[in-house]
Amino acid sequence: MGDSIVRALAFNNTVRAFAVNIKETLQTAMGFHNLNPLAATALGRALAAVAMMREMTKGEDEIITLKIKGEGPMGGLVAVSSGKGMLKGYISNNDYSTYGEDALLGVGPCLMPGFMTIVKDMGLKEPYSGTVPLQSGEIGDDLAFYYTYSEQIPSLVALGVKLKPDVAVKSAAGMIIQLMPGAKDETVVFIESKLRKAGSASKLIEQTGSPEEMLKFMLGNENIKITEKKEVSYNCGCSRDAMLRGVLSLGREEINRIINKQEEVETLCHFCMKKYKFSSSEIKGILKN
Ligand SMILES: [Zn+2]
Numbered sequence: 102m103g104d105s106i107v108r109a110l111a112f113n114n115t116v117r118a119f120a121v122n123i124k125e126t127l128q129t130a131m132g133f134h135n136l137n138p139l140a141a142t143a144l145g146r147a148l149a150a151v152a153m154m155r156e157m158t159k160g161e162d163e164i165i166t167l168k169i170k171g172e173g174p175m176g177g178l179v180a181v182s183s184g185k186g187m188l189k190g191y192i193s194n195n196d197y198s199t200y201g202e203d204a205l206l207g208v209g210p211c212l213m214p215g216f217m218t219i220v221k222d223m224g225l226k227e228p229y230s231g232t233v234p235l236q237s238g239e240i241g242d243d244l245a246f247y248y249t250y251s252e253q254i255p256s257l258v259a260l261g262v263k264l265k266p267d268v269a270v271k272s273a274a275g276m277i278i279q280l281m282p283g284a285k286d287e288t289v290v291f292i293e294s295k296l297r298k299a300g301s302a303s304k305l306i307e308q309t310g311s312p313e314e315m316l317k318f319m320l321g322n323e324n325i326k327i328t329e330k331k332e333v334s335y336n337c338g339c340s341r342d343a344m345l346r347g348v349l350s351l352g353r354e355e356i357n358r359i360i361n362k363q364e365e366v367e368t369l370c371h372f373c374m375k376k377y378k379f380s381s382s383e384i385k386g387i388l389k390n
Contacts, residue, residue: 103332104121104122104123104333104334105332105333106120106312106332107119107313109320110326112284112285112324115282115288116280116281116284116292117278117281118278118279118316118325119156119277120276121149122273123149123188124272125270125334125335126273126334126335127262130189134195136192136195137195137196137197140175140178140192141268142262143175144190144191144192146239146240146260146261146262146275147167147240148188148335149274150258153275153277154277160224161184163221163222164183164184164220165181165182166180166218166219166222167219169212171213172214173212174204174211175193175194176194177193178193187334188333188334191372207239209237214234214238215235215238217235217243219247231252233251241260242258244256256277256278258275258276259276259296259301259302260275261303261305261306262303263307271307272303273306274306276305276312276316276319292320295320337370337372337375339370339373339375344377348368356384356388360385363381364381365379366378
């Protein structure tokens with residue numbers, strides 16, 4: 102069974118909720134990037150987050166990017182969710198041996214201090230972007246802070262990754278529960294008590310087995326209405342054309358400089374590690390037109 106994401110409404114539409122299972126998605130990411138355990142944990146949390154953020158938007162073509170730029174040894178990360186449940190991402194510095202003592206303290210210290218930026222690209226005019234300073238660097242906390250302060254939506258964000266000792270994914274999941282206008286205090290108390298029982302997103306997916314069951318547990322079977330369910334997977338979607346456009350965007354001067362030095366231009370897709378090679382004559386030909 103593949104990964105999936107669900108969207109739900111609860112408590113007479115005063116709560117909206119999202120839950121996602123990204124176990125296979127993260128396993129694929131680890132294969133592409135040979136991620137160390139901390140990097141896998143960070144990227145897994147970020148992929149779960151963007152998958153759910155995309156479901157908050159109405160446009161099927163909208164692309165959500167979560168970027169972290171940190172001064173910690175991991176450096177940062179990028180996670181992207183585009184149409185049809187396509188997820189991809191990478192870590193700036195995956196070299197565990199350079200993390201030093203921060204590695205013992207977890208994801209936050211390996212990223213902090215720094216900033217989180219959310220970019221929403223609707224494919225029209227300028228993309229929207231919002232940036233907040235990292236709060237703990239654990240990603241879930243930072244995203245909750247972003248929603249509260251940047252979008253004024255009180256949000257519970259739980260993102261969890263558990264790995265097996267052989268660096269295989271045991272569980273990777275997330276949920277976001279948001280209060281809409283009219284939400285009652287007793288609803289908040291209900292959700293908070295459930296969260297204490299659940300412990301964490303990774304524990305909850307292990308216990309319940311699916312994103313639907315996670316939300317049913319959190320919000321109560323009698324209160325919830327699942328409104329959408331779809332599949333998600335790691336899917337880069339890069340192409341030779343897109344990579345060539347990237348090369349051309351360097352500008353004529355820079356391209357000429359590269360061509361004068363070497364016969365071939367090689368570019369690497371950071372999301373799937375695929376290499377693309379363009380001969381200098383191919384690029385010269387395009388530049389002429
Ligand atoms: Zn790619």
